[in-house]
Amino acid sequence: MSNFTESNGKTLRHTRADVLAAAMKILDELGLPDLTMRRLAATLEVQPSALYWHFANKQTLLACIADEIIDRAKGIGVGLDWKAATRAEAESLRNALLAFRDGAEVVSSTLALGLGANQAQARLTKALTGGGFDAATAETAAAAILHLILGQVWHEQQRIQADSLGVVSGTAAVTPEHAALGLPSNQAFELGIALLLEGLEQLAHTRNNLGTV
Structure with missing residues (x-):
């Protein structure tokens, strides 16, 4: 004090x-x-x-805000398989970002500068390791999922803000439930996560088969 x-x-x-x-x-x-x-x-x-x-400066303050936003994401339940656990973490992180105006932009800039918000990727990595992937694969996949989350929420928050100011082009209004590429934002998010997880599982399967040849 x-x-x-x-x-x-x-x-x-x-x-x-x-x-x-x-x-x-x-x-x-x-x-x-x-x-x-x-x-x-x-x-x-x-x-x-x-x-x-x-x-020390504004960026340090923003880094602490980013950490606080991530910390407010609810933890996943026990007993979930790796896909369900990863989906739960991804959804929890998305909700935490959406809970604050410009939350995705704050967290994204903090990560880009290497100043904080590292727990976001760490939590995703932990969930993915439950699938038996090696550390490098789990970390890379976690980064890809995190980029999807940040990009989707950032886009959603920008569109919502633009709509509230009346500057969205076209006739379709943008709401939290309808903000991404003409699809309800939650559907676009869930489809993206599903594609990444299914692709990761298929990649692991292919690698395992090649290893037995």
Whole structure:
């Protein structure tokens, strides 16, 4: 916990968790473009420089937000086969991203810069290893599934936002239930995951057969 002393002599006490919670509220209500350190400082009634007690820069803050979003994904149940477990993890991650405005963009940028959100791929990898795949295959497949999740949710969130602003071209309105390529977004997502998992299983089968020749 840090003491933030303003120019008027007023001292406020905010924890790192307080700053993070305020940032996530701004993100959810206004979107990523409006999540600035200046706006965050104004919300907490401190000078912008006070925020750097807890976060070195905005990207570090966004990385912590990304980790928090991923952490809120519910864990899968026990006793599932590898396909069901992977689907459950993928759906849980998708729901976590959708729970926050611009959630996919925040997590994607954090991963691209190598600053955090690593648990997303780790959870998918763990689920995939239940299928008996070697570590390299499981990690690569997890990355492919994660890219599908991030891309699909990012697209969905952009379309929903555009529709809310009235700037979507064409006559079809875009809603959370109908946001991707003319299909309900959940159907497009489920089909993509199914194709990846079935393809992975077929690849493993082919490799096993070749290994016996």
